[in-house]
Amino acid sequence: MTGCGASLSSFFFEYDTPRIVLIRSRKVGLMNRAVQLLILAYVIGWVFVWEKGYQEVDSVVSSITTKMKGVALTNTSDLGLRLWDVADYVVPAQQENALFIMTNMIATLNQRQGTCAELPDAKTVCKSDDDCDHGSTDVHSSGISTGRCINYNTHVKTCEVIAWCPVENDTYVPRPAFLKAAENFTLLVKNHIWYPKFNFTKRNILPNTSATYLKSCIYDAKTDPFCPIFQLGKIMKSAGQNFQEMAVEGGIMGIQINWDCNLDRASSHCLPKYSFRRLDNQDSDHTVSPGYNFRFAKYYKDANGTETRTLIKAYRHPLRHHRLRKGPRKFDIIPTMINVGSGLALLGVATVLCDIIVLYFMKKKFYYREKKYKYVEDYDQGLNEALRTE
Numbered sequence: 001m002t003g004c005g006a007s008l009s010s011f012f013f014e015y016d017t018p019r020i021v022l023i024r025s026r027k028v029g030l031m032n033r034a035v036q037l038l039i040l041a042y043v044i045g046w047v048f049v050w051e052k053g054y055q056e057v058d059s060v061v062s063s064i065t066t067k068m069k070g071v072a073l074t075n076t077s078d079l080g081l082r083l084w085d086v087a088d089y090v091v092p093a094q095q096e097n098a099l100f101i102m103t104n105m106i107a108t109l110n111q112r113q114g115t116c117a118e119l120p121d122a123k124t125v126c127k128s129d130d131d132c133d134h135g136s137t138d139v140h141s142s143g144i145s146t147g148r149c150i151n152y153n154t155h156v157k158t159c160e161v162i163a164w165c166p167v168e169n170d171t172y173v174p175r176p177a178f179l180k181a182a183e184n185f186t187l188l189v190k191n192h193i194w195y196p197k198f199n200f201t202k203r204n205i206l207p208n209t210s211a212t213y214l215k216s217c218i219y220d221a222k223t224d225p226f227c228p229i230f231q232l233g234k235i236m237k238s239a240g241q242n243f244q245e246m247a248v249e250g251g252i253m254g255i256q257i258n259w260d261c262n263l264d265r266a267s268s269h270c271l272p273k274y275s276f277r278r279l280d281n282q283d284s285d286h287t288v289s290p291g292y293n294f295r296f297a298k299y300y301k302d303a304n305g306t307e308t309r310t311l312i313k314a315y316r317h318p319l320r321h322h323r324l325r326k327g328p329r330k331f332d333i334i335p336t337m338i339n340v341g342s343g344l345a346l347l348g349v350a351t352v353l354c355d356i357i358v359l360y361f362m363k364k365k366f367y368y369r370e371k372k373y374k375y376v377e378d379y380d381q382g383l384n385e386a387l388r389t390e
Helices: 002-013 026-050 180-184 211-216 232-238 243-249 333-360 365-372 379-389
Strands: 055-057 061-069 072-076 080-084 098-117 144-151 157-165 186-195 200-203 229-231 253-259 272-278 293-301 307-325 329-331
Touching: 026 333, 061 098, 072 180, 098 144, 098 180, 098 243, 180 232, 180 243, 186 232, 186 253, 229 232, 232 243, 232 253, 232 272, 243 307, 333 365
Parallel strands: 253 307
Antiparallel strands: 055 329, 061 186, 072 080, 098 157, 098 307, 144 157, 186 200, 186 229, 253 272, 293 307
16 A cells, blocks of 8 residues: 555656756767668658658549440351441440450350250250159259250250250350450540549540541550550450450450549649559469350340340450549648658657667666656755754
8 A cells, every 4th residue: 555655646746857868879879860860761751752741632533434446247157247346246335334345155046935955964964754853943954844855966865944945055165256356446445533622624535635646546555655545455465365365255354544643743744544454363273164254135026926036145355444543642731741740759769769778778777867867856845844954
């Protein structure tokens, strides 16, 4: 209890104030200056020069629209001679933050609802009706089993199903890609940005861009870095990919638009920078279900009024576009003063560190501690005790 009372008394009735002690020591002096230089280098070099701590940062409001152009001509035994334009290979026509381009396909023509033989696999191959369960279905099947075993072809029998017939056969993916000419298709990207706090707007089609130039230019990082029209083959090449190989089973590409705007400079220096990369895994450890594909159908009625459809399994390139930014930034006195004050406060770390070294680790620590601290009694209390003594 005595110790606790003494601690409370010390806490409430004692006051400490800094005392300046000049220590003539080369080691301590050099250490103090070194720490101060490191702090100044951090504040000036990192906070102000690199991180632009004297500027205020705003958020961005941005929009992106895209437009594809290009035609391709194919000639196959199923479809014959056919021309493909944007309405055929961009499905759906509009998508948020992405554009889907079909580069390969498996088409199943003239499907009608009825009964037919299922596609052969380990579960559907049969020898008699006993091998087929009536009414059974599977997530990988094309329809519902009728319980009958019928000829799929002259060599194989499979279970009959109620389905869209004939069933799709996607065992073999066309090689080379069906729309291999898509390598030369072009993509126009229009990006608008607005910084509300600074009331600053700009778009990636720069003010000095003419209509003539826009019709003829193709983006190139060296010769045309600000052209907003991209050739699909060059996009893949910039990302280190081969378009014809990727077009067979599809893949996901990302287009990044980086706006790094310092609004303390002229607005003409606020320019977009483009970069490209493949987003889906493509390596030896990820070989199951590669690429990107989905199915859609085109419905119509034949001459007899029967509902018919063409089923298409499309292998596609989703092009996803993103906005990156390191700003925008503009000078403001408030963050400048805050960072200056923080830097001055950090300089006190040098004094604290040197005090710890001097008072606890040096050989003459007791001597320095004696010079550092001086204990002074209350003046009135000391005067009263002196009078009583007299």
